[in-house]
Amino acid sequence: MDTIYEFFNSNLLLIYLLIFTIILGFELISKVPTVLHTPLMSGANAISGVVIIGAILLIRQAEPDDFLTLSLGFLGVVLGMVNVAGGFAVTDRMLEMFKKKKAKK
Amino acid sequence: MAIDFFINLAYLLGAIGFVWGLRLLSSPDTARRGNFYAGIGMILAIIATLATPIEGANNNYAWIFGGIIVGSIAGGISARRIQMTAMPQMVSIFNGLGGACAVVLAMVELVNMSNPSPGAIGIALLTLFIGGVAFTGSLLAFAKLQGLVWDSTITLPKHNIVNIVLLIATVVVGVLLYLQGAELGTGLLLIFMGMTLIYGFSFVAPIGGADMPVVISLLNSFTGLSAAAAGLIYNNQIMLVGGILVGASGTILTVLMCEAMNRSLINVLIGGFGGGASGGAKGTGDQVAKEVTLNDAAIQLFYSQSVMIVPGYGLAVAQAQKVCKEVDDLLEANGVDVKYAIHPVAGRMPGHMNVLLAEADVPYPKLLDLDDANSALPNTDIVVVVGANDVVNPAALDDPGSPIYGMPVLNVWEAKHVIVLKRSMSPGYAGIQNPLFFHDKNKMLFGDAKDSLGKIVSELKNL
Numbered sequence: 206m207d208t209i210y211e212f213f214n215s216n217l218l219l220i221y222l223l224i225f226t227i228i229l230g231f232e233l234i235s236k237v238p239t240v241l242h243t244p245l246m247s248g249a250n251a252i253s254g255v256v257i258i259g260a261i262l263l264i265r266q267a268e269p270d271d272f273l274t275l276s277l278g279f280l281g282v283v284l285g286m287v288n289v290a291g292g293f294a295v296t297d298r299m300l301e302m303f304k305k306k307k308a309k310k
Numbered sequence: 311m312a313i314d315f316f317i318n319l320a321y322l323l324g325a326i327g328f329v330w331g332l333r334l335l336s337s338p339d340t341a342r343r344g345n346f347y348a349g350i351g352m353i354l355a356i357i358a359t360l361a362t363p364i365e366g367a368n369n370n371y372a373w374i375f376g377g378i379i380v381g382s383i384a385g386g387i388s389a390r391r392i393q394m395t396a397m398p399q400m401v402s403i404f405n406g407l408g409g410a411c412a413v414v415l416a417m418v419e420l421v422n423m424s425n426p427s428p429g430a431i432g433i434a435l436l437t438l439f440i441g442g443v444a445f446t447g448s449l450l451a452f453a454k455l456q457g458l459v460w461d462s463t464i465t466l467p468k469h470n471i472v473n474i475v476l477l478i479a480t481v482v483v484g485v486l487l488y489l490q491g492a493e494l495g496t497g498l499l500l501i502f503m504g505m506t507l508i509y510g511f512s513f514v515a516p517i518g519g520a521d522m523p524v525v526i527s528l529l530n531s532f533t534g535l536s537a538a539a540a541g542l543i544y545n546n547q548i549m550l551v552g553g554i555l556v557g558a559s560g561t562i563l564t565v566l567m568c569e570a571m572n573r574s575l576i577n578v579l580i581g582g583f584g585g586g587a588s589g590g591a592k593g594t595g596d597q598v599a600k601e602v603t604l605n606d607a608a609i610q611l612f613y614s615q616s617v618m619i620v621p622g623y624g625l626a627v628a629q630a631q632k633v634c635k636e637v638d639d640l641l642e643a644n645g646v647d648v649k650y651a652i653h654p655v656a657g658r659m660p661g662h663m664n665v666l667l668a669e670a671d672v673p674y675p676k677l678l679d680l681d682d683a684n685s686a687l688p689n690t691d692i693v694v695v696v697g698a699n700d701v702v703n704p705a706a707l708d709d710p711g712s713p714i715y716g717m718p719v720l721n722v723w724e725a726k727h728v729i730v731l732k733r734s735m736s737p738g739y740a741g742i743q744n745p746l747f748f749h750d751k752n753k754m755l756f757g758d759a760k761d762s763l764g765k766i767v768s769e770l771k772n773l
Contacts, residue, residue: 230558237336243661247401255552256537259415261359269368279377281414286381288408293349294389300342
């Protein structure tokens, strides 16, 4: 039990951050019109590509001759970057069509 | 000191970019700007990560930039080339790759860890598990949407029990790994990874094709959670904030979609459709659906007061949105009031139809949502159903034996006439018969949606 108290007390700020972020995430999405569900899902998907940060840190800390870690880190960066670049580009393409139509009206 | 300040500031701005971007994405007028801000946030986060001073690090920038360039080109090109109809699949693939990235990170960390704390091992195992399920689950969702895989061919008998057993087994292996602590067995680790990947496939396998939007949204939130868990490994706040935001918003979006279909998430995940199909087909066996000729259909439309178009996945498959708009224009020129009724789950993703129609320049105010459409339908002369099926199935209201009983549908039979454009009498994605086709007010116009609408256009021009 003591370890739990200890963990809670020493990570208080992190726990606050987690809880407020969760609430924020719920609040942001609960008022979205159906029209925007697909672009929103796609945009959120692009944000989840933030995992690429981990892959960059992995490569930076690897030994220059540790080719296994470097290759895997490279793979991670590529996978994450496809998620990020593709995700934002596809979302923009969807939203572009909404805008074009607006301009004409 | 100053460099630390600027790096932390960049991370902070990046996180604000994500939050503000998601907020602006929630409204049609600002959505595009929102996506842009979120993108800026991501670029800031990446630059800050590259610039962070790490003591004794080798940096290996060549590898990083190589990966960024390859990934950007691959992602950018596929995003630009993809057909708008195949968008849901694309989102699913991108999502799967994010999950795969988390898997790679977790594996490397688990193998390389020296003197890890139990907490660190637990978090890495969690990252591996969630990322793995998101990865293979998304791939299977892609394959299902692309029509590469059919539900029946990959579902085992008693699949739900198989899934539960598999989940328990995977968790047990995970706990074993956790208890091994510092002396992590690589063999067992590989087995664990294999099991999470298999579980991802198995998890999505029994879920009906019509429910894929819900699944993609759920897997999207999984990827977010795995990114957040990976953020804990690297003690990186922006990964944590970004990941949790996606995890939370994806969960809410999933729940909203389930609500639109009036089903619980559990019901969707167990694969409610398909299993009970035998109950839905009763009593319609020997009835005959009436057909309408092209000429009649065109004349009827031309001389009506109001027309409601109900688009479905068939519209997307046939790429018929532009021709649809042409019919709309010709009718409007003759003073017919044309509206579109958009069911929340029409197509393969929420908003799928809106995007397609926006591509064809259909003005936004012409699109009615479920409630508005249903109150307008009794005063509508003709409903034209273009490649939709389950969302106009009256069995959802009056046949408790039907698998979709209870799902809100568009009550198109309340209009004066209904014309259904469809390739054949085959059932829709949910695999159930539609009594609407045999309804007194309904007439069928068989053929590819684009083809049929194109012919209606030429008929209309001749009138």
